[in-house]
Amino acid sequence: MRDDGVLDMGRAAAPVSGPASAQSPDSISDPGTALAGMAEAMRLVEGHSPSELRCRGLALLRERLALPWARCLALDLSGRWLSDDEAEDRAEGHDDSSVQALRLACDDFRHPYAHAIRRGESLSMGLGEARSRLDHPVFQASIAGLPAAWRLAVRPLRARDGRCEWLGVLAFAGPAERLDSLSACDDFMAFEALLCRLWAWLARQHDERRDQARLRDSLAKLNDGARRRTLSERLGQRILGDSPAIRSLRSQMVRAAETNLAVLLQGETGTGKELVARGIHEVSARHEGPFLAINCAAIPETLLEAELFGHVRGAFSGAERAREGLFGEANGGTLFLDEVGDMPLALQAKLLRVLESGRYRPLGGDQERQVDLRLVAATHQPLHRRIREGAFRADLYYRLGQFPITLPALGERREDIPLLSQAFIDDFCRREGREDIGLGRATLRALAERDFPGNVRELKNLIDYACAMTRDGEDIVPDVLPTASVEEQVEEQVDEKGEEGDPEAASQAGAENGAGKAQGTQVDDVVDLRRALRDYEATLIRQRLVRYDGNRTLAAESLGLPKRTLAHKCRQLELDTP
Numbered sequence: 008m009r010d011d012g013v014l015d016m017g018r019a020a021a022p023v024s025g026p027a028s029a030q031s032p033d034s035i036s037d038p039g040t041a042l043a044g045m046a047e048a049m050r051l052v053e054g055h056s057p058s059e060l061r062c063r064g065l066a067l068l069r070e071r072l073a074l075p076w077a078r079c080l081a082l083d084l085s086g087r088w089l090s091d092d093e094a095e096d097r098a099e100g101h102d103d104s105s106v107q108a109l110r111l112a113c114d115d116f117r118h119p120y121a122h123a124i125r126r127g128e129s130l131s132m133g134l135g136e137a138r139s140r141l142d143h144p145v146f147q148a149s150i151a152g153l154p155a156a157w158r159l160a161v162r163p164l165r166a167r168d169g170r171c172e173w174l175g176v177l178a179f180a181g182p183a184e185r186l187d188s189l190s191a192c193d194d195f196m197a198f199e200a201l202l203c204r205l206w207a208w209l210a211r212q213h214d215e216r217r218d219q220a221r222l223r224d225s226l227a228k229l230n231d232g233a234r235r236r237t238l239s240e241r242l243g244q245r246i247l248g249d250s251p252a253i254r255s256l257r258s259q260m261v262r263a264a265e266t267n268l269a270v271l272l273q274g275e276t277g278t279g280k281e282l283v284a285r286g287i288h289e290v291s292a293r294h295e296g297p298f299l300a301i302n303c304a305a306i307p308e309t310l311l312e313a314e315l316f317g318h319v320r321g322a323f324s325g326a327e328r329a330r331e332g333l334f335g336e337a338n339g340g341t342l343f344l345d346e347v348g349d350m351p352l353a354l355q356a357k358l359l360r361v362l363e364s365g366r367y368r369p370l371g372g373d374q375e376r377q378v379d380l381r382l383v384a385a386t387h388q389p390l391h392r393r394i395r396e397g398a399f400r401a402d403l404y405y406r407l408g409q410f411p412i413t414l415p416a417l418g419e420r421r422e423d424i425p426l427l428s429q430a431f432i433d434d435f436c437r438r439e440g441r442e443d444i445g446l447g448r449a450t451l452r453a454l455a456e457r458d459f460p461g462n463v464r465e466l467k468n469l470i471d472y473a474c475a476m477t478r479d480g481e482d483i484v485p486d487v488l489p490t491a492s493v494e495e496q497v498e499e500q501v502d503e504k505g506e507e508g509d510p511e512a513a514s515q516a517g518a519e520n521g522a523g524k525a526q527g528t529q530v531d532d533v534v535d536l537r538r539a540l541r542d543y544e545a546t547l548i549r550q551r552l553v554r555y556d557g558n559r560t561l562a563a564e565s566l567g568l569p570k571r572t573l574a575h576k577c578r579q580l581e582l583d584t585p
């Protein structure tokens with residue numbers, strides 16, 4: 008043995024070139040000296056799997072003992088099939104049938120391996136006899152070309168520990184004297200014993216590792232499930248509701264938050280799109296970064312571009328100072344583009360470029376800047392229709408909608424109305440320092456039967472109004488509920504009076520009633536419904552602004568509108584000076 012513990016090759020050094028390469032008995036080493044070093048055999052464990060161990064063991068046997076033909080077949084987990092790793096390696100990449108053909112059934116006695124395992128002892132037979140007596144095609148193919156004068160020795164292998172289960176077989180073919188000397192050699196027997204011990208040990212390790220990996224996988228899934236549930240529950244404190252639709256919404260939010268995909272929120276007005284956008288940000292990895300929101304419908308095109316991209320000093324008249332812009336400010340966080348369907352086409356192209364490249368150039372600037380943000384966009388209008396109308400770019404739609412989420416209308420989750428109503432009453436009492444306002448059954452019934460075109464926002468405003476009309480310690484009664492929403496009143500009036508009517512009168516009626524009673528109003532002069540609705544809207548908003556002394560926050564709240572939307576409407580309807 009060499010100093011480094013590697014077995015001295017001695018006469019065994021001559022490698023065997025192929026399975027059938029017949030060597031003269033003189034060139035075959037003495038197994039007694041060739042396998043003397045157990046340290047050498049320890050190299051066997053360098054393999055990480057039982058199959059590597061078998062391949063290394065075979066290679067050692069072939070090299071050091073100059074065995075012309077050696078095979079090691081392993082029993083599979085079912086104990087029914089024997090297969091040959093090397094042959095499988097050779098078959099890799101071939102079609103399935105060739106892989107199948109390498110499997111030998113343990114109960115098929117047309118091959119000698121089944122006999123050896125069944126009897127539990129080694130067998131030896133001449134190859135001529137094996138050819139004539141055993142007609143298993145795969146076995147016959149494997150010994151084809153070997154000299155008929157050789158013998159075949161098959162040694163069944165079993166674990167050398169308490170369990171003693173069958174592992175497989177070792178098979179050698181060669182001159183009789185060579186094979187006989189093998190079984191008489193103590194070192195070979197020790198080598199075989201070590202091989203079996205290591206094989207069983209590695210197989211168990213391998214199984215254990217596989218079991219552990221499976222366990223880890225399922226634990227990870229469980230942990231993922233638990234983590235997602237926790238996040239969903241956290242979202243449930245703000246995004247109220249217990250219906251299947253809202254539960255599914257919360258779980259989609261958690262999934263979206265796990266990614267960096269752009270999220271497109273679609274849903275009717277007041278369904279909670281902004282709330283959802285914030286929620287996604289809060290449960291995402293970006294939650295420590297900024298959350299910025301902008302309503303694309305509420306800002307004129309030129310201003311919107313400057314808001315988003317920022318500008319350098321002197322970029323345009325009035326730009327006395329440089330401004331970062333929302334893309335820059337939202338770096339590392341989330342940017343919420345509300346009413347993205349209203350974004351002007353020219354700006355859509357620029358937005359698409361930012362999304363594709365992650366770069367933008369401030370107005371008047373000559374340097375591009377890198378930005379890393381998640382975009383959440385929202386729209387209450389069907390973008391498909393806008394695309395058909397040529398008002399929205401299809402490519403931007405697909406880019407924005409990497410993770411599309413549709414928010415359910417309140418009408419699709421009526422079962423949430425009691426829970427939402429109670430939460431809004433509690434919220435009102437907290438804000439207004441009131442207590443003990445209740446909700447009777449009749450009121451709940453009335454709410455459940457009502458339509459809410461303004462969705463949760465409308466319900467919230469309605470509850471606020473009803474609370475304001477109810478004394479502490481009393482229940483909200485159905486009578487204090489406003490009869491119908493603004494949209495419904497207009498529709499009702501148009502329905503009642505036909506397509507024509509008096510817009511001014513309708514406006515007046517709506518303005519007077521506010522969220523109150525609908526009156527029969529003359530609307531006979533209406534010849535342009537859009538115009539009539541616009542006038543009606545203008546009158547109503549003007550009236551509310553007057554009622555709240557120009558306070559837009561209160562006016563917006565009383566109409567169930569976000570403040571930004573009211574500001575936008577004021578500009579559109581030229582109501583800037585009430």
Ligand SMILES: Nc1ncnc2c1ncn2[C@@H]1O[C@H](COP(=O)(O)OP(=O)(O)OP(=O)(O)O)[C@@H](O)[C@H]1O
Pocket residue numbers: 245246247248274275276277278279280281282283345387463464467569
């Ligand atoms: N699931 C919910 N739980 C509690 N409050 C909600 C829920 N959904 C919406 N709201 C409330 O309804 C109001 C409107 O929500 P939000 O502004 O997010 O709606 P939106 O869909 O963005 O509306 P718009 O399209 O008109 O901008 C807010 O006061 C919000 O807190």
